[in-house]
Amino acid sequence: MGINKIISVDNLSFKYNNKAVFENVSINIFQNKLTFILGENGSGKSTFIKLLVGLLDVTEGNIFLKNKEIKNYSFIEKSKIIGLLKQSHKSVFPFNVVDVVLTGLTNKIKLFPTKKDYQLAYETLEKVGISYLSEKNYCELSGGEQQLVMITRLIAQDSEIFILDEPTAHLDLCFQSKLLSLLKSLLSEGKTIISVVHDPNLAFIYGDDFLFVDNKKVFRVENGTEPWNENFIKSIYKSSFKQIDYLGKKLIIPDFN
Amino acid sequence: MRNYKTYISIFFCFIFLCCNNESKKSKTNSDFIKVTDFRNKEIKINYPTKKVVCLIESALSGIYMLKAENNIVGISTNVYNGDVFEQYKLLDGRIKNKTIPTPGNWDFISIENIAALKPDLVIIWASQTEAIQSIENLGIPVYAIMINNTNDIFKEITDFGAIFNKKERADSLISFAKNEIESIKTTIKTSDKKKVYFVWSQGKLETSGKKSTVNEMIELACCENVCNLPDEHIVVNAEKIIEWNPDIILMWYSNQNKANEILNFEAWQNINAVKNKNVYQLPSTFYCDLWTLKFLIPVKMLAKWSYPQEFNSINIEEYKKEIIKKLYDKEI
Amino acid sequence: MNKTFLKILFYLIPAIVIVASVFIGSSTLFSKKEIFEYIFSGFQTSNQTLDSIIFNIRIPRILITFMIGGTLAMSGNSLQATLKNPLVCPYILGLSSGAAFGAALSLAYLTIPIQISAFVFGFIAVLLTYIISMKKNNVSTVTIILAGVVVSGIFTALLTIVQFFSDPFKLQSIVSWTMGNLHNSSWEKFKIAFIPILVGTTILYFYKWKLNAIALGDEEAKTSGINVKRDKLIILFAVTLATSSAVAISGVIGLFGLIIPHITRMLVGVDNRISMPFNFLFGGSFLLIIDDFSRSFFDFEMPIGVLTMLIGAPFFIYLMKKNNIGWE
Numbered sequence: 001m002g003i004n005k006i007i008s009v010d011n012l013s014f015k016y017n018n019k020a021v022f023e024n025v026s027i028n029i030f031q032n033k034l035t036f037i038l039g040e041n042g043s044g045k046s047t048f049i050k051l052l053v054g055l056l057d058v059t060e061g062n063i064f065l066k067n068k069e070i071k072n073y074s075f076i077e078k079s080k081i082i083g084l085l086k087q088s089h090k091s092v093f094p095f096n097v098v099d100v101v102l103t104g105l106t107n108k109i110k111l112f113p114t115k116k117d118y119q120l121a122y123e124t125l126e127k128v129g130i131s132y133l134s135e136k137n138y139c140e141l142s143g144g145e146q147q148l149v150m151i152t153r154l155i156a157q158d159s160e161i162f163i164l165d166e167p168t169a170h171l172d173l174c175f176q177s178k179l180l181s182l183l184k185s186l187l188s189e190g191k192t193i194i195s196v197v198h199d200p201n202l203a204f205i206y207g208d209d210f211l212f213v214d215n216k217k218v219f220r221v222e223n224g225t226e227p228w229n230e231n232f233i234k235s236i237y238k239s240s241f242k243q244i245d246y247l248g249k250k251l252i253i254p255d256f257n
Numbered sequence: 258m259r260n261y262k263t264y265i266s267i268f269f270c271f272i273f274l275c276c277n278n279e280s281k282k283s284k285t286n287s288d289f290i291k292v293t294d295f296r297n298k299e300i301k302i303n304y305p306t307k308k309v310v311c312l313i314e315s316a317l318s319g320i321y322m323l324k325a326e327n328n329i330v331g332i333s334t335n336v337y338n339g340d341v342f343e344q345y346k347l348l349d350g351r352i353k354n355k356t357i358p359t360p361g362n363w364d365f366i367s368i369e370n371i372a373a374l375k376p377d378l379v380i381i382w383a384s385q386t387e388a389i390q391s392i393e394n395l396g397i398p399v400y401a402i403m404i405n406n407t408n409d410i411f412k413e414i415t416d417f418g419a420i421f422n423k424k425e426r427a428d429s430l431i432s433f434a435k436n437e438i439e440s441i442k443t444t445i446k447t448s449d450k451k452k453v454y455f456v457w458s459q460g461k462l463e464t465s466g467k468k469s470t471v472n473e474m475i476e477l478a479c480c481e482n483v484c485n486l487p488d489e490h491i492v493v494n495a496e497k498i499i500e501w502n503p504d505i506i507l508m509w510y511s512n513q514n515k516a517n518e519i520l521n522f523e524a525w526q527n528i529n530a531v532k533n534k535n536v537y538q539l540p541s542t543f544y545c546d547l548w549t550l551k552f553l554i555p556v557k558m559l560a561k562w563s564y565p566q567e568f569n570s571i572n573i574e575e576y577k578k579e580i581i582k583k584l585y586d587k588e589i
Numbered sequence: 590m591n592k593t594f595l596k597i598l599f600y601l602i603p604a605i606v607i608v609a610s611v612f613i614g615s616s617t618l619f620s621k622k623e624i625f626e627y628i629f630s631g632f633q634t635s636n637q638t639l640d641s642i643i644f645n646i647r648i649p650r651i652l653i654t655f656m657i658g659g660t661l662a663m664s665g666n667s668l669q670a671t672l673k674n675p676l677v678c679p680y681i682l683g684l685s686s687g688a689a690f691g692a693a694l695s696l697a698y699l700t701i702p703i704q705i706s707a708f709v710f711g712f713i714a715v716l717l718t719y720i721i722s723m724k725k726n727n728v729s730t731v732t733i734i735l736a737g738v739v740v741s742g743i744f745t746a747l748l749t750i751v752q753f754f755s756d757p758f759k760l761q762s763i764v765s766w767t768m769g770n771l772h773n774s775s776w777e778k779f780k781i782a783f784i785p786i787l788v789g790t791t792i793l794y795f796y797k798w799k800l801n802a803i804a805l806g807d808e809e810a811k812t813s814g815i816n817v818k819r820d821k822l823i824i825l826f827a828v829t830l831a832t833s834s835a836v837a838i839s840g841v842i843g844l845f846g847l848i849i850p851h852i853t854r855m856l857v858g859v860d861n862r863i864s865m866p867f868n869f870l871f872g873g874s875f876l877l878i879i880d881d882f883s884r885s886f887f888d889f890e891m892p893i894g895v896l897t898m899l900i901g902a903p904f905f906i907y908l909m910k911k912n913n914i915g916w917e
């Protein structure tokens with residue numbers, strides 16, 4: 001179809017404390033798409049992400065970023081290709097927001113940050129719409145504000161692939177919509193976005209592609225089936241739910257009967 | 258139920274008996290001697306005193322000087338391990354063959370080992386209060402020593418003379434020492450006292466002040482201690498020594514040539530003692546022990562180094578041999 | 590406050606403290622005027638005593654004190670940022686116990702110079718800590734601190750054994766070395782320690798910005814392009830090199846490397862680009878002031894470690910009460 005695969009996972013197996021988390025996973029992720037990763041709690045979504053970024057080493061198999069083995073990248077090269085937004089982040093030291101964002105520019109800064117680097121940091125804060133937080137103490141911000149700062153940091157890093165681990169977790173409605181429109185604009189700039197998300201609805205409404213993590217595997221829904229197919233969702237989330245029609249897709253609401 | 262209660266009571270009775278047993282042992286001899294030690298405590302010792310554990314090497318020297326060494330059943334470990342072994346092995350074959358038991362050293366003493374030797378008396382430093390208490394609790398008398406000046410040395414020798422029935426020898430050694438001191442005083446005619454800075458071997462800045470055996474040694478040699486602070490052992494500021502400008506620098510014994518270090522120390526090049534190369538190191542811990550009557554030797558050495566003209570005729574080596582022969586009645 | 594003015598003050602105050610320290614001391618042989626003339630004539634004088642005291646004793650001592658205070662503070666700051674733990678100081682890696690053991694060994698038995706022995710064993714202790722705590726991907730903070738505590742314990746036990754077998758004179762020397770001593774300062778000691786300290790602190794200086802990134806979090810730093818494992822190793826090496834040299838010539842000056850970085854943070858904030866050089870200048874000045882105090886009030890030499898606690902701690906407590914340090 002002419003769509004490039006930007007990440008390629010080949011026969012990946014991963015064990016943690018002698019327990020198998022993934023077995024023989026082979027899957028491709030495509031460029032310039034908003035791909036959501038869905039699955040039950042504890043299925044290994046965050047672990048999968050850490051493997052993609054290189055924070056964890058595979059037990060068997062290989063991961064290719066842009067057709068090059070992840071092991072062969074230096075830290076700096078890798079950070080230009082792929083960047084990570086963690087689920088939550090605490091800082092021991094009370095840094096200024098602008099200094100936090102500056103640390104995202106590590107792969108561009110030679111020895112010490114210059115005026116240009118500072119300018120870029122401020123511009124990115126402006127772009128995300130949180131300039132008013134620039135000189136504030138990071139530790140005193142709310143969870144949502146902190147998340148936005150870390151997203152700004154990631155945007156400043158300007159990697160080709162953005163990996164996000166539950167980015168909407170601490171955000172209220174206002175921040176959620178801010179975030180989602182940010183992601184859309186990043187996509188239009190040519191970026192690839194991969195995100196773990198809790199709520200399948202968010203994924204189905206905004207996403208281009210969907211990966212599911214279940215039973216030590218990572219996979220897509222079968223050809224010809226929609227991801228919101230009732231039986232399929234039941235097999236992933238193993239619980240009962242109600243479905244509502246919405247713009248040709250189905251929304252999922254937990255059922256408590 | 259009843260069984261374990263009886264068992265426990267028997268057990269406790271047994272413990273009780275054991276505790277009481279120790280203190281009953283010492284009441285078998287008939288004759289005593291009373292002596293006041295350096296704690297100002299009067300102690301009662303079996304007389305004649307046959308078995309002594311002496312944990313102070315300098316006091317041990319005193320016992321050998323009085324020729325009462327046959328009474329010794331225990332000594333401190335440093336007699337075997339320290340530099341003094343070289344001389345002690347010539348004094349006593351038992352020490353040469355290391356057959357005398359050593360219940361410990363300084364603060365690390367085995368009370369058990371002392372008790373096993375069943376001594377009539379234990380000689381130890383007065384500062385080791387815990388050990389003293391443990392030993393006295395066993396019913397063994399303790400003669401505690403603290404040497405701050407030559408009068409203390411005389412007291413120690415006199416008391417030992419009484420304890421070991423060597424009064425005559427004790428008295429003669431003391432009057433010999435006093436005569437030697439007098440003769441040094443009368444030999445030095447000048448009233449212009451030399452200034453002496455004394456250094457312990459651990460570092461250039463460690464010295465002794467006005468209330469110390471070191472100070473007395475310096476004064477007996479008709480010199481003046483530059484350190485005007487009172488303490489026995491003190492670390493002074495390096496600038497002070499330049500200010501004091503001593504004529505003589507006297508160092509305690511070390512197995513390295515520390516005098517050279519001082520002679521080469523840049524900052525002190527303008528001090529009189531360094532300029533005139535009057536930096537001396539005492540040659541031995543045994544011969545120069547300030548806690549024994551051998552103090553005469555370092556005093557004479559210092560006197561000769563300070564007033565070379567007045568003591569022109571004195572040969573230090575020979576003087577040393579003379580003193581040792583007089584004190585120990587042997588050549589070592 | 591004008592930024593340039595603050596910057597000038599930043600460098601001016603330590604310079605003033607250093608020069609003023611030359612005038613302080615217990616000697617009564619010469620006046621302040623004579624000292625002034627001596628300094629500004631390029632250290633020329635006919636008074637040999639003045640020359641000896643000022644040039645050969647006071648100046649090396651002042652330089653060494655400043656260098657050591659600065660080194661401890663800068664190392665402490667680097668470690669706190671690297672390990673993301675504000676409770677660590679350079680000694681926690683076992684360095685001080687290892688160095689004290691090395692010094693005791695030299696004082697009691699060996700013929701190698703005390704500085705070399707202390708330096709080598711300080712290094713060995715940190716190496717041991719690192720080896721024990723090393724894992725494939727990274728070294729976790731808790732692990733390294735735990736390993737450091739264990740290694741400290743081992744060397745302290747060995748130190749106790751050496752003390753056990755020493756006579757009271759040697760024991761006294763060992764104890765006083767362990768309490769920190771600047772009174773034996775000389776040009777020779779300065780020369781021994783100057784180069785390793787220069788190398789160590791320069792490396793740390795060049796890491797002053799990267800430390801911000803590392804202090805935020807290991808995973809964040811890794812994903813933004815920092816080889817965290819390699820950089821931590823380099824920082825650890827630099828800290829050990831500098832601190833081991835400092836301890837080798839001056840003994841263990843307790844808790845200085847822990848407290849000064851906190852004071853610095855209260856004064857200039859957490860950005861390491863500012864706090865790193867500030868730590869060096871402030872730490873150096875602070876220790877120098879404490880030593881000046883000791884030299885002017887006492888005729889005898891009090892171990893500097895005692896004074897840093899008795900003077901430094903109340904000052905720190907005062908600041909703690911006054912400010913909110915900002916820890917959660």
